[in-house]
Amino acid sequence: MGNHKKLARAFHLFDEANHNDPNTETFEGKSYPKEVLYALRMTDTLNAFTPDASEALQLTARCQHIRRWEIPRDNYELNRAGYLKWRQELKKYHAAKAREILEKINYDEETIAQVEFLLQKKQLKRNEDTQTLEDVICLVFLKYYFEPFVQKHDEMKVIDILRKTWRKMSKKGQETAMRLPFSKASSALVIKAVSG
Numbered sequence: 001m002g003n004h005k006k007l008a009r010a011f012h013l014f015d016e017a018n019h020n021d022p023n024t025e026t027f028e029g030k031s032y033p034k035e036v037l038y039a040l041r042m043t044d045t046l047n048a049f050t051p052d053a054s055e056a057l058q059l060t061a062r063c064q065h066i067r068r069w070e071i072p073r074d075n076y077e078l079n080r081a082g083y084l085k086w087r088q089e090l091k092k093y094h095a096a097k098a099r100e101i102l103e104k105i106n107y108d109e110e111t112i113a114q115v116e117f118l119l120q121k122k123q124l125k126r127n128e129d130t131q132t133l134e135d136v137i138c139l140v141f142l143k144y145y146f147e148p149f150v151q152k153h154d155e156m157k158v159i160d161i162l163r164k165t166w167r168k169m170s171k172k173g174q175e176t177a178m179r180l181p182f183s184k185a186s187s188a189l190v191i192k193a194v195s196g
Helices: 003-018 034-049 055-063 080-104 109-119 128-152 155-168 171-177 184-195
Strands: 024-027 030-033
Touching: 003 034, 003 055, 003 080, 024 034, 030 034, 034 055, 034 128, 034 171, 055 080, 055 109, 055 128, 080 109, 109 128, 128 155, 128 171, 128 184, 155 184
Parallel strands: none
Antiparallel strands: 024 030
């Protein structure tokens, strides 16, 4: 199986694994399992942001939330310690699920290990692919999920999240974010957060 076909096969299996997500989201008049739509958005954003992304990075972007609903946030204490524990468990879970699928279609160990490394966000700010993945995650949040987030939270919480998001991004990621089509109100919040 050629690399392009193998990549397409992996994408198909990742999406198939996410297809049972009981949570749905409607986008442009079509209903999707939530994590399928998220995965498509990750791939589209990566392709626009880094058209020459490595194969391992392309794979990671597509499976970054694989079967996430199986480890719900409310299984953990609703405090910072509980949140951090949940995030760590998710990273390990996503890495294990990705490995199962990639082994099934005979990906080499080096590529699988790199996907696991990236899914666990290792060496953020030091590893180029890890940083690119983080930029793409932040861009997907800002483009597709930020406006609904603003509706649910007070201004202080929104600005805090924006500042944390901004700190995770590279200069290129930040510049790309500033070109996103925010509403007037959201744009004002972004400017307030990043200039404060």
